Amino acid sequence: MEENKISMILEKELVVALGCTEPVAIALAAATAKKHVNGEIQEVMVKASGNIIKNAKSVGIPGMSGKGLDFSAAIGVVAGNPDRKLELLEGLTKEDERLAFKLINEGKVKASQSDSPKRLFIEVTVQTDQQSARVIISDNHSNISLIEVDGKAISRGGCENLGVASEGEELDKLSIDEIYEWVIQTDLKNLALVKQSIDLNKVIALEGLSGDYGLNVGKTIQQNVQKGILSDDLATVAMSLAAAGSDARMAGSTLPVMANSGSGNQGIAVTLPVVGVAEKLQVSEEKMIRAVALSHLVTIHIKSKFGRLSALCGVTVAGMGASAGIVHLLDGSLQQVKGAIQNTIGNVSGMICDGAKAGCAMKVSTCSNVAVQSALLAINHQEIQSTDGFIHEDVEKTIDAFCTLGNEGTRQTDELILKLMMEK
Known part of the structure; x- marks a missing residue:
């Protein structure tokens, strides 16, 4: 293998993360969906694979008292900056937490298990009074494989600058x-x-x-x-x-x-x-x-x-x-x-x-x-x-x-x- 190939693998697989990566990945999907819609939020729907649910159910979120899929999505919608990748929850405030709980208490956040066969799969749909956006993360915690706005796909197969996983053939070698x-x-x-x-x-x-x-x-x-x-x-x-x-x-x-x-x-x-x-x-x-x-x-x-x-x-x-x-x-x-x-x-x-x-x-x-x-x-x-x-x-x-x-x-x-x- 070429000298720089292993260096590239390290660059792709060693990523700075703030908080447990499963709830952070849910927040990333939600924040990305929110970025692509205008208007007042009416509903946030989360579907996740069983393995994601296992790891997002009980773990703490940096600086917050809330836990679980619904809170992870809500805090992502309210305060997450998707450009920060797996550090998107840095600098959360108590006001952010209050707004996330407000969304949940109003019944606007719904979470369920996905029927996807993938072990790492997250789907978040954000519906406002004007638009709808759906984001899918799969296989890798920061690999956005689909961004869809009002039913039309605007990005497929990995989101730019989000640090997708190493190529399989690189790792196989x-x-x-x-x-x-x-x-x-x-x-x-x-x-x-x-x-x-x-x-x-x-x-x-x-x-x-x-x-x-x-x-x-x-x-x-x-x-x-x-x-x-x-x-x-x-x-x-x-x-x-x-x-x-x-x-x-x-x-x-x-x-x-x-x-x-x-x-x-x-x-x-x-x-x-x-x-x-x-x-x-x-x-x-x-x-x-x-x-x-x-x-x-x-x-x-x-x-x-x-x-x-x-x-x-x-x-x-x-x-x-x-x-x-x-x-x-x-x-x-x-x-x-x-x-x-x-x-x-x-x-x-x-x-x-x-x-x-x-x-x-x-x-x-x-x-x-x-x-x-x-x-x-x-x-x-x-x-x-x-x-x-x-x-x-x-x-x-x-x-x-x-x-x-x-x-x-x-x-x-x-x-x-x-x-x-x-x-x-």
């Missing part, structure tokens, strides 16, 4: 071998976006450690280290830092994060365990940046086959990437990087996704712990054998098997999880 070689050899200037991901995600982690967010998973781990109940080791450092970032983000912190493959939580879980271990080991900044780059790219590689949304938790994939990055920090070889990925897949591959919420920080903590454990085993030449489970001798075949499980083996599970969530 990636391999662990090629990623590793590129990360080791590329000029550090090509990793500026990776450095930005470290800086952004570290800030929200520190906010989570100092504030009061969600379940305070990261903060509690750190406090128990200080009490002497937990040891101050690589695993607890990785767990506390990463979980704290997720604590803050899931609870509606107004700080942005660098998302990976459309997920801010994955962006946190890809970067912060590696950063925590790097700081604990006191390695050079360059080594840390290259390790985080390896973590990002391994995750992007696996996610390109796994899909953006699934019945399985996407943070498990971030754990696979983080394990690779931690091996690099420990001076491991390419084979040991592959071993760490194999170990992580063999450990957390069955973790389900039951929506975005405060409890996601616990899953981030778990996968960060597993990333460290898997890396340490690999460094000691311990690797799950191809005779075990669905692990293959070739890591690429193991990745394919894991992704088949996530894509084909869990559709009924996905439907049941959503049913159980909606019955509460």
Whole structure:
């Protein structure tokens, strides 16, 4: 692969996002529809796939008390700036929140499940007393695949300047071998976006450690280290830092994060365990940046086959990437990087996704712990054998098997999880 191809993939898959990407994507669709109509709003109709509903139902929205599909659409209509892409909810005010609730209380916002077979699908129609606009986002959280005004399509197949996903053929050409070689050899200037991901995600982690967010998973781990109940080791450092970032983000912190493959939580879980271990080991900044780059790219590689949304938790994939990055920090070889990925897949591959919420920080903590454990085993030449489970001798075949499980083996599970969530 050409040198700049991987750089381009990083540019497309590492995107700054404010708030959980599912409600933000709903707000983006609503804001885009509102931009294309004049007049007083009469109705806002939201239809979303089950996976979007799972992740938008309970998660916090930056600086707001409202949650859910209806509030996400309403706040997008009232205050969202679609030109800001996944940062469109920056700077929301209490007046914006009041106006969004007013729309909802007047019965003007309606939300339902779409019958689209796509796992990532959002359709928002905004009807005013003068016009109607319909916007569809599909496959990628910022990929606007249709803008329709008064029944006439004015844009199809991706909206200009909204950061659509990497081309499938670009991602198909990636391999662990090629990623590793590129990360080791590329000029550090090509990793500026990776450095930005470290800086952004570290800030929200520190906010989570100092504030009061969600379940305070990261903060509690750190406090128990200080009490002497937990040891101050690589695993607890990785767990506390990463979980704290997720604590803050899931609870509606107004700080942005660098998302990976459309997920801010994955962006946190890809970067912060590696950063925590790097700081604990006191390695050079360059080594840390290259390790985080390896973590990002391994995750992007696996996610390109796994899909953006699934019945399985996407943070498990971030754990696979983080394990690779931690091996690099420990001076491991390419084979040991592959071993760490194999170990992580063999450990957390069955973790389900039951929506975005405060409890996601616990899953981030778990996968960060597993990333460290898997890396340490690999460094000691311990690797799950191809005779075990669905692990293959070739890591690429193991990745394919894991992704088949996530894509084909869990559709009924996905439907049941959503049913159980909606019955509460």
